[in-house]
Amino acid sequence: MAASSSSSVQAAKQALSDRLRELCRDAGLEGKQLAALCGWHPSKVSRISTGKTTPSADDIRAWCRACDREDQTADLIASLRAVEGMWVQWHRMERTGLRRAQESVVPLYERTTRFRSYSPNFVPGLLQTFQYTEDVLRAVQRRRVIVDDVADAVAVRMDRQRVLEDGHRRFAFLMEESVLGNGLGSAETQAEQLEHLLVVGALPNVSVGVIPARVERPRMPVEGFWIYDTVQVNVELVSGYLTLTQPSEVKAYADTFAELADIAVYGAGARTLIRRVRDSLG
Template sequence: MPSSPSSSAQAARQAVAARLRELRLDAGLTGHDLAVRCGWHKAKTSRIENARTPPSDADIRAWCTACGAEDQIADLIAASRTAESMYVEWRRRQRTGLRRLQESYVPLYERTTRFRVYSPDIVPGFVQTPAYATALLSAITEFRGIPNDVAEAVRARMTRSRILHDGKRRFAFLVEESALRYRIGDAEIMSEQLDYLRSTASLPNVSLGIIPFTASRRMWPLEACYIFDDRLVQVELLTAEVTVSTPTEVATYVKAFTELHRLAVYGQQARALITSAINTLD
């Protein structure tokens, strides 16, 4: 089985922790010595060096100053911030509601020319109808217990999805057949959503693949992931969003997407699966 998609984030944290430990050892300081110079408990030094507690910018400044390594401050702060942005819990990103989260993706979307999206269980956000998005975001809001700004979040999602129609970008969507069958909202909402999904497949810059239940699997279902060009992957877990930027890991997701692509059906066969899902709603 593959390693956790959060492994790269943990590795980045451990790299920062290891570098801080090296600075302490190079300065000839014990953990207790460093704690005294920084004005904190020695247990904090241990937690930071073992990557159990991520250091704040102030912690890094104090650490480097105590070790006489002020020239390392900027690089270590940058590395630490990068590590912490790789694995971000939804409770942090959604604490004020969902509108700001929707808007936060716009700069990344505008920089991207090729999107590859895999979803095992829901219709991807780019091709959601307002009613479907409302039902989905309402469920998320209730589950998370966060401020209800669903109407504003849906408008933000619809606005950012307009790039699907500007003709400047390419989109490849892969969805498991289960995404067509799971009911988000009532039958009317699902029927409208599936009909819209079927129509978007005709756009010249869109490729829509459906992986049937009957496909002979050479690649197991994955967590939902978004590949932006060949440089960045965002993976959606229940508790967090993981951002993968290490070239080897990005390449692994691209390889997995290629394998899933081979399992999917397209064109008339894909539309037939969507039509079948619509017909079962009654």
């Protein structure tokens, strides 16, 4: 698994290594004895026990077998999969195309009632028009995905926008002013997208905030992220997709969102910025 500085990932890895170490201790085995039973070098047991190395599913099977606790194998492998799911590199997530990546978040969207999104680069997916989405995903596909299923991926993202129609859900979108004129697609595509922002932003359950380019900031710029209720944060990084569920980290992103929300403009102020960029497109 790719290394990540996220404390959520590190905490989950450490919890898994702790459980394996406990099995070894409860079985009355020393590290060297366990290594001999598994056919490993003793250093491998040490690295897994301390969390320096993430075990494979086969490693866990061998470990449990040596400790005579094969009844724990399935549960520990499930924990391993959870750790692996926290950090997913783009090439792994998108190896079969972009549609799968779009579909993977549908259950999360369906069970979430409060969405918060900060975007420093693009209009958030739930607010994108068809053509804007196609241009975004086409750019992604050309840069890093061999399989061309952009049309299917766009269809999934468009269908996902149905959640906006549910009046029981609440949506708060923050984006940098530079997002409004990032030059993505043709002038016609950009104008259509900006007009769509004006329409969607008028929905009673949707808040669209724009952070002016010239404004005093409480912190340095941060990466784009989504907060789902108060239980999960997803962050899109250059190399992969990070899922955070540790309460302290979810709170850190919620606090960051609140700080950014305080310097954004809404309502008439946001509409003025959007229209100004739209009109500049000619």
